[in-house]
Amino acid sequence: MRIRLATVFGALLIGGMAAAAGAQAPSTASTTMTATVTAMAKLTLSAAAQTFPDANPDVVPQVTAVQGPIVITAKARTTGASQVVLTVLADDDLRSGLQVIPASAITWTATGAGLGGGTLSKLAPVTVGTWTGSGAWSGTQTLAFRNSWTYSTGTYTCVLVYTLSGP
Amino acid sequence: MTRAPLLILTTALLLQPACAWAQRLTLTVSQSNIAFVADDPDSTPTIASAPIVVTVRVQQSPGPWHLSVQANGDLLSGASSIDATQVTWTASPAPPFQNGTLNKVVGQTMASGTGNVNPAVSGSVVFRLANSWTYSAGFYSQTVVFTLSAP
Numbered sequence: 608m609r610i611r612l613a614t615v616f617g618a619l620l621i622g623g624m625a626a627a628a629g630a631q632a633p634s635t636a637s638t639t640m641t642a643t644v645t646a647m648a649k650l651t652l653s654a655a656a657q658t659f660p661d662a663n664p665d666v667v668p669q670v671t672a673v674q675g676p677i678v679i680t681a682k683a684r685t686t687g688a689s690q691v692v693l694t695v696l697a698d699d700d701l702r703s704g705l706q707v708i709p710a711s712a713i714t715w716t717a718t719g720a721g722l723g724g725g726t727l728s729k730l731a732p733v734t735v736g737t738w739t740g741s742g743a744w745s746g747t748q749t750l751a752f753r754n755s756w757t758y759s760t761g762t763y764t765c766v767l768v769y770t771l772s773g774p
Numbered sequence: 775m776t777r778a779p780l781l782i783l784t785t786a787l788l789l790q791p792a793c794a795w796a797q798r799l800t801l802t803v804s805q806s807n808i809a810f811v812a813d814d815p816d817s818t819p820t821i822a823s824a825p826i827v828v829t830v831r832v833q834q835s836p837g838p839w840h841l842s843v844q845a846n847g848d849l850l851s852g853a854s855s856i857d858a859t860q861v862t863w864t865a866s867p868a869p870p871f872q873n874g875t876l877n878k879v880v881g882q883t884m885a886s887g888t889g890n891v892n893p894a895v896s897g898s899v900v901f902r903l904a905n906s907w908t909y910s911a912g913f914y915s916q917t918v919v920f921t922l923s924a925p
C-alpha cells in the first residue's frame with residue numbers, strides 16, 4: 608500500500624497589513640499677518656508758562672524761570688532713518704504795551720540726548736532737538752532771560768510755539 | 775487494496791482591509807488675513823486683531839496631536855521690521871487651545887491633545903501686537919503657518 612501524503616501550507620497575505628498604518632502628513636493652513644504703522648508725532652511740555660521774576664541786572668544778569676526747567680518729551684514714528692526735529696518759534700517779541708524786548712533776549716540750555724541750546728527768534732523756528740528714526744525721547748530745557756537796565760518797567764509777554772515734525 | 779491518496783491542503787488566508795485606520799487630520803482657519811492697525815502707543819499699548827476661528831478635527835488617531843503656529847519671519851516693511859515675538863495670542867477654549875507668543879524660528883503650540891477630536895473643535899484666537907514708538911512707519915506683512923500634526 609502506498610500512501611501519498613501531500614501537505615500544502617499556503618499563506619496568503621492580502622492587503623497592506625505590514626505597511627505603516629496610515630500616518631497622515633500634517634495638515635497646514637497659512638494666513639497673512641499685516642500691521643499698518645502710521646507716522647505720528649507727540650510732544651509734551653511739563654509747563655504751559657514760564658515766568659521770569661524782576662531782578663537787579665547787576666546781580667542777576669540771566670534770569671531763570673520760576674517754574675524751573677521744562678521737561679520735554681518727544682515721541683515720533685517716521686519712516687526708516689528719517690530725521691525728527693523739534694523747533695521753537697516766538698510769535699513776536701516780548702511786549703508790554705508799546706514797550707518791546709527782543710525775543711532774542713531769551714536763550715536756553717538743554718539736557719538729554721538730541722537736545723541742544725539756542726536763542727529764541729520771532730523770525731524763524733530755532734532747533735531745540737533732532738533725532739533719527741522712530742522713538743521716544745525726553746530731556747530738559749532751561750530758559751533764561753537776559754536782564755538789562757535798558758528795559759522799561761512792565762510785564763512783558765509772548766507766546767512760544769514748539770513744533771515736532773518729521774518728513 | 776484501494777489506493778487512497780491523501781491530500782491535506784491547508785491554506786491560511788489573512789485578509790487585512792487596506793488602511794482601515796488611516797489618520798485624518800483636518801485644519802481650517804477662518805480668515806486669510808490677520809490685520810493690526812498701530813495707533814498711538816500711549817493710548818493703545820497693545821493692538822488686538824479681529825478674532826479668527828481655528829478648527830481642528832482628528833480622526834482615527836489614538837495618539838497625541840499637536841497644532842502649532844510659526845511665522846515665516848519677522849513682520850517686514852521694506853528694510854524695516856517688527857520682531858515676530860512682538861505678536862502674542864490668546865485662544866479659547868483651553869484646553870485644548872492655549873495662549874502663546876509667535877516665533878519665526880520654532881513653531882509654538884496653539885493646541886494639543888490625545889486621541890480623536892471628532893466632531894471638530896473650534897477655537898477663537900485673538901492675536902495682539904505690542905505697540906511701540908520705535909516702529910518705523912510703514913505697512914508690514916508676513917506669512918503665518920498653522921500646522922496640525924499627529925506624530
